[in-house]
Amino acid sequence: MDPILEIRHLSKAFGGIKAVNDVSFCLGKGELLGLIGPNGSGKSTCVNLISGAYIPDSGQVLFCGKDIQGSNICQRARMGIGRTFQTPKPFNGLTVYDSVYTVALQSCAYKEAADKTEEILEMMELADLSRMFCEKLPIEKRKWLDMARILANDPKVIMLDEVMAGLNPAEMEESIRLVRKLNESGISIIFIEHVMKAVIKLSHRLVVLNEGKLLCGGDPEEVMRNESVIKAYLGGGRHRA
Numbered sequence: 119m120d121p122i123l124e125i126r127h128l129s130k131a132f133g134g135i136k137a138v139n140d141v142s143f144c145l146g147k148g149e150l151l152g153l154i155g156p157n158g159s160g161k162s163t164c165v166n167l168i169s170g171a172y173i174p175d176s177g178q179v180l181f182c183g184k185d186i187q188g189s190n191i192c193q194r195a196r197m198g199i200g201r202t203f204q205t206p207k208p209f210n211g212l213t214v215y216d217s218v219y220t221v222a223l224q225s226c227a228y229k230e231a232a233d234k235t236e237e238i239l240e241m242m243e244l245a246d247l248s249r250m251f252c253e254k255l256p257i258e259k260r261k262w263l264d265m266a267r268i269l270a271n272d273p274k275v276i277m278l279d280e281v282m283a284g285l286n287p288a289e290m291e292e293s294i295r296l297v298r299k300l301n302e303s304g305i306s307i308i309f310i311e312h313v314m315k316a317v318i319k320l321s322h323r324l325v326v327l328n329e330g331k332l333l334c335g336g337d338p339e340e341v342m343r344n345e346s347v348i349k350a351y352l353g354g355g356r357h358r359a
């Protein structure tokens with residue numbers, strides 16, 4: 119595998135809680151990697167460490183072979199590391215078009231930004247809604263708009279944090295199709311998800327966290343049959359009895 123992202127021995131504690139404890143894994147170029155684990159297993163903390171929102175206690179993140187430890191969240195976004203949040207974060211008061219256009223303008227001139235915005239809205243199937251105010255969008259489309267805004271930064275890697283949460287089965291199928299389309303456009307994806315149907319359908323490979331540690335990784339079907347994974351899920355993670 120030719121890695122675009124390498125996570126080496128990452129650790130992050132909050133008080134006495136080792137949220138991420140000596141975790142190492144790679145994301146290959148063009149790969150769609152499912153990052154799964156029970157509630158509280160450290161998935162979002164990993165994403166925050168990779169995106170630069172959190173500074174690790176120890177460990178390294180390598181992007182395209184380069185240690186990016188010294189760079190902050192904005193610099194990493196400009197390098198091509200994008201992420202969505204569990205709850206969509208629309209720019210209220212802006213239209214769908216302007217939400218993407220304002221991001222595109224950060225790296226392009228007016229005309230180029232306009233062309234880029236139209237192309238992204240077409241790709242994310244939001245073109246018909248381009249004049250709608252973001253806050254009026256249904257939840258599924260807000261999630262697509264989050265992805266569209268990230269695309270305006272020309273990402274090489276996108277980390278999708280629970281994009282399927284709160285969607286009905288039909289919306290989920292549509293979102294699965296869009297995530298696959300993003301990946302097929304050449305973007306490497308880390309897909310953090312609890313909806314196993316989506317995980318199995320989309321992931322080329324899985325990495326499983328449990329209580330902050332790497333439990334196992336590999337082929338999705340095999341990982342889902344792994345007894346330690348089944349036990350971890352039945353145990354329900356750190357937040358449950």
Ligand SMILES: Nc1ncnc2c1ncn2[C@@H]1O[C@H](COP(=O)(O)OP(=O)(O)OP(=O)(O)O)[C@@H](O)[C@H]1O
Nearest residue numbers: 132135137155156157158159160161162163164356
């Ligand atoms: N900012 C923080 N301050 C204190 N504790 C935190 C913080 N962020 C995460 N934690 C704790 O770290 C552990 C890992 O949390 P994290 O959100 O990374 O897990 P997760 O696998 O993403 O969970 P979920 O699937 O429920 O979103 C949890 O025990 C959580 O309570």
